[in-house]
Amino acid sequence: MVSTIIFDFGDVFVNLDKAATAKELDNCQISSLSEDILEKNLQYEKGLISSEDFTAAYCSEYNQLSKEQMLNSWNAILVDFPKYRFDFIKKISEEKDFQLILLSNTNEIHIDWIKNNVPFFEDFKNCFDAFYLSHEINFRKPDAEIYEFVLKKHDLKPEECLFIDDTKENTDAAKALGIHTWNIKPTREDVIDLFTTKQELF
Structure with a gap:
């Protein structure tokens, strides 16, 4: 029992809405994520890197992405x-x-x-x-x-x-x-x- x-x-x-983050990033001309960024996602979820470093990694990898756009995209999954x-x-x-x-x-x-x-x-x-x-x-x-x-x-x-x-x-x-x-x-x-x-x- x-x-x-x-x-x-x-x-x-x-x-x-699990597709929402990808849709928001696509609106910023980011159609797929690099292996480095996918690895950063895993590290971040395990608390191995800070929020500041995580956000900076995205904005460094994708120059067209502002911090605000990154955060809005990241949080779009939450309904x-x-x-x-x-x-x-x-x-x-x-x-x-x-x-x-x-x-x-x-x-x-x-x-x-x-x-x-x-x-x-x-x-x-x-x-x-x-x-x-x-x-x-x-x-x-x-x-x-x-x-x-x-x-x-x-x-x-x-x-x-x-x-x-x-x-x-x-x-x-x-x-x-x-x-x-x-x-x-x-x-x-x-x-x-x-x-x-x-x-x-x-």
């Missing part, structure tokens, strides 16, 4: 955070039947946008027993190390955990460690239906 639920953030709670999903997790938190953990590949620029645009963010964060963002812990999904970090940190048995993520690569990696998973489909599923969709685990 599941006693710990581990949630992703984007496209589980926050709605994303909104429906309050009913916050209400859902708040109710679970208050009932105290499960340990709740958030585990997200999230960088500093994105989380700053969330803090500035989601008025209930701090209350949302307080619903969790642990709140792990990749840039703060220097691990990212789907690397096995990030799941092993959470399991060890909280002395968890994989078979007593459920991990919810919209990216199959991430849920496959968790499943390989024996963790129950829900690869949620954002276009037709919603986290608030957790207890009916995965009722066999509770």
